Amino acid sequence: MASIKELSRREDKLAGGHRLCAGCGASIAVRQVLLGAGDDYQIVAGCATGCLEVSTTIYPYSSWKVPFIHNAFENSAATISGVEAAFKGLKAAGKIPGDKKMKFVAFGGDGGTYDIGLQSLSGAMERGHDMVYVCYDNGAYMNTGIQRSSATPKGAWATTAEVGKAQQGKTQKRKDLTSIIAAHNIPYVAQGSISEWKDLAAKAEKAFAVDGPAFLNVFAPCPRGWRIPYNQSVSIASLAVKTGYWPLFEVVDGEWAMTTKRVTRENRLPIEDFLKPQGRFKHLFRPGNEALLVEIQADVDRNLDYVMKRAGL
Amino acid sequence: MATQKTLAATGNVLVAEAMRQCAPDVMAAYPITPQTTIVEEFAKFVAQGRVHTEYVTVESEHSAMSACVGASAAGARVMTATSSQGLALMWEELHIASGMRLPIVMANANRALSAPINIHCDHSDVMGARDTGWIILFAETAQEAYDNTIMSVRIAEHPDVLLPVMTTLDGFITTHSIDRAQVMDDETVAAFVGDYHPDLALLDDTKPPVSHGNFAGLGGPYFEFKKAQRNAIDRSAAVIKSVGEEWSAICERPFGVIEGWGMEDAELAIVAIGSTAGNARHVARELRAQGVRVGVLKVRVFRPFPFAEIADALGGCKAVAVLDRSESFGAEGGPLFLEVRSALYDRAERPAIVDYIYGLGGADVKLELMRRVFSDLSDIADGAEVPGRLVYLGAR
Numbered sequence: 278m279a280s281i282k283e284l285s286r287r288e289d290k291l292a293g294g295h296r297l298c299a300g301c302g303a304s305i306a307v308r309q310v311l312l313g314a315g316d317d318y319q320i321v322a323g324c325a326t327g328c329l330e331v332s333t334t335i336y337p338y339s340s341w342k343v344p345f346i347h348n349a350f351e352n353s354a355a356t357i358s359g360v361e362a363a364f365k366g367l368k369a370a371g372k373i374p375g376d377k378k379m380k381f382v383a384f385g386g387d388g389g390t391y392d393i394g395l396q397s398l399s400g401a402m403e404r405g406h407d408m409v410y411v412c413y414d415n416g417a418y419m420n421t422g423i424q425r426s427s428a429t430p431k432g433a434w435a436t437t438a439e440v441g442k443a444q445q446g447k448t449q450k451r452k453d454l455t456s457i458i459a460a461h462n463i464p465y466v467a468q469g470s471i472s473e474w475k476d477l478a479a480k481a482e483k484a485f486a487v488d489g490p491a492f493l494n495v496f497a498p499c500p501r502g503w504r505i506p507y508n509q510s511v512s513i514a515s516l517a518v519k520t521g522y523w524p525l526f527e528v529v530d531g532e533w534a535m536t537t538k539r540v541t542r543e544n545r546l547p548i549e550d551f552l553k554p555q556g557r558f559k560h561l562f563r564p565g566n567e568a569l570l571v572e573i574q575a576d577v578d579r580n581l582d583y584v585m586k587r588a589g590l
Numbered sequence: 591m592a593t594q595k596t597l598a599a600t601g602n603v604l605v606a607e608a609m610r611q612c613a614p615d616v617m618a619a620y621p622i623t624p625q626t627t628i629v630e631e632f633a634k635f636v637a638q639g640r641v642h643t644e645y646v647t648v649e650s651e652h653s654a655m656s657a658c659v660g661a662s663a664a665g666a667r668v669m670t671a672t673s674s675q676g677l678a679l680m681w682e683e684l685h686i687a688s689g690m691r692l693p694i695v696m697a698n699a700n701r702a703l704s705a706p707i708n709i710h711c712d713h714s715d716v717m718g719a720r721d722t723g724w725i726i727l728f729a730e731t732a733q734e735a736y737d738n739t740i741m742s743v744r745i746a747e748h749p750d751v752l753l754p755v756m757t758t759l760d761g762f763i764t765t766h767s768i769d770r771a772q773v774m775d776d777e778t779v780a781a782f783v784g785d786y787h788p789d790l791a792l793l794d795d796t797k798p799p800v801s802h803g804n805f806a807g808l809g810g811p812y813f814e815f816k817k818a819q820r821n822a823i824d825r826s827a828a829v830i831k832s833v834g835e836e837w838s839a840i841c842e843r844p845f846g847v848i849e850g851w852g853m854e855d856a857e858l859a860i861v862a863i864g865s866t867a868g869n870a871r872h873v874a875r876e877l878r879a880q881g882v883r884v885g886v887l888k889v890r891v892f893r894p895f896p897f898a899e900i901a902d903a904l905g906g907c908k909a910v911a912v913l914d915r916s917e918s919f920g921a922e923g924g925p926l927f928l929e930v931r932s933a934l935y936d937r938a939e940r941p942a943i944v945d946y947i948y949g950l951g952g953a954d955v956k957l958e959l960m961r962r963v964f965s966d967l968s969d970i971a972d973g974a975e976v977p978g979r980l981v982y983l984g985a986r
Binding site: 334335336349351358360363365367379397399 | 613614615616618642643644646647648649652653656657658659660661662663664665666668682683686792793795799800801802803804805806807808810
């Protein structure tokens with residue numbers, strides 16, 4: 278595990294000067310993951326259509342200091358699986374030396390991963406490509422203007438899950454994508470947060486080191502979509518971890534384990550601490566929505582129980 | 591020394607054989623009737639260790655083409671095959687493959703589109719992809735499907751072109767019927783297609799890292815990229831011809847972008863694509879024996895469309911029938927008719943022209959129907975009125 282000193286000496290693979298918003302969680306996620314991956318192998322990156330892509334690849338510029346490919350929205354995983362296949366095919370053809378090491382990583386937001394890209398991701402994981410898939414989860418379709426996704430938390434406002442007399446934001450629970458990918462029985466699956474850089478960098482290092490598919494689901498706040506000040510991204514992400522809304526865990530060859538800063542039912546903060554600072558949840562604190570808050574807390578606790586149980590705690 | 595052996599095989603087996611001989615680095619494909627025997631045949635080559643290809647058995651056609659795009663951008667020679675709904679599911683990726691200028695080669699087993707569901711031949715699938723920026727070749731026979739596949743690699747990867755090529759054959763009629771064909775030896779095919787040397791490959795670490803698929807909106811050069819793409823497909827016309835001549839010199843079979851039979855002095859002509867050209871030619875021979883000046887014009891290359899060649903070939907006719915095996919609902923005629931009539935617009939002398947929609951969903955293309963078309967043309971040449979709109983040929 279690299280120290281912060283070592284990480285700080287590694288070259289950033291995503292250059293500054295891109296057009297993402299101040300405080301964007303996505304670029305922090307990408308930089309932490311690629312720093313954590315280390316310099317032992319050359320990396321080829323791909324990315325789904327979305328904020329990250331449109332803001333880092335404005336022709337004729339590119340923020341990517343590694344070979345990069347964007348194809349479309351739902352197929353970041355399939356595209357990178359093709360790049361990885363080319364690496365193997367060109368090795369077999371003798372055009373790339375047999376001992377050459379390269380690693381392949383696909384990025385996607387929650388819309389491009391939980392929703393429209395789920396099939397492509399599932400296929401790539403099942404086929405066993407030597408690749409890492411990184412979802413930066415900001416809980417909505419931010420690039421198109423904050424529409425709800427299956428990662429949007431229950432009760433959150435979104436432009437397609439509005440707040441009014443008849444509805445208090447999103448009515449459905451979020452999908453547990455990390456468990457779905459863990460069910461693919463791949464070598465490495467983990468959930469991380471941009472607020473826990475050490476934990477995330479260590480998970481990235483492990484994900485890149487395995488021979489085969491790995492998946493990282495990274496909590497990455499969006500100040501614009503969450504209606505929070507741009508300098509609060511990391512602290513809100515930290516509250517997601519401390520309230521147990523976003524448990525930090527990893528699944529290594531099927532073995533679940535909670536990782537650093539273990540949050541349990543006993544020490545977790547109340548979910549209000551995570552919800553209150555965010556404009557997208559402000560309606561939940563109006564009179565009449567008390568029961569909804571209780572429901573949301575119960576959902577968080579149930580999920581925390583589930584992860585702890587899987588981790589044998 | 592080029593040596594050919596004569597085989598009895600289906601179109602799909604021959605396409606798979608051509609693909610093996612072209613030695614793709616990556617094949618990413620998903621099964622769909624009637625393409626399946628191509629990917630099954632190729633899977634055998636993989637299992638037998640006869641190819642070095644990395645075979646990616648994707649979970650959908652969308653992912654098939656997505657993986658092809660990734661692999662091609664990475665610097666690999668890439669192939670796939672599909673049909674019908676599969677091609678339709680790829681639609682988004684077809685545009686991306688051509689827009690990113692990736693020389694992917696894909697076989698398409700021409701099949702009807704749902705609904706109602708139907709697995710048999712027509713050209714609705716490929717015609718739905720006619721404006722996706724792919725070069726599109728039609729095979730009449732299993733032999734031509736084999737030859738087109740080999741030539742596709744050279745056309746796609748030519749530095750003046752760098753566009754994907756779709757090489758199509760008629761579902762079941764050509765994909766599954768056993769036909770006699772000549773297959774070239776492996777070494778000759780390998781020498782003919784050569785090695786692929788991409789200029790901007792993701793995996794080429796001898797150059798600075800490259801980004802593919804960048805954003806070109808917000809006043810960026812999207813429009814100029816499209817103009818460059820138009821120029822490339824225009825340039826491909828000459829490449830298709832020269833590659834055809836080169837392969838023809840080796841295998842001693844002709845490969846015109848169009849192929850005329852009796853067109854030198856024909857008064858009545860049928861324009862067709864794919865397997866139906868053979869049915870039309872059979873009837874044309876009968877009529878020629880009776881002294882009727884008929885001809886058949888087969889179009890082998892649909893994109894880029896050979897406007898000048900077709901106008902020249904049809905210029906001397908009195909009446910022309912265009913046979914469309916797909917619809918363009920709401921348009922004046924089927925896709926082939928629209929192109930052929932447009933090709934004739936600039937000519938001072940224009941023949942009467944009729945569009946026949948036929949054979950949708952594998953409806954039988956009986957010789958009787960071809961006789962009826964020539965009979966209609968004969969009546970028109972003798973002064974009968976040209977039908978005001980397209981004719982559904984043989985519909986019950």
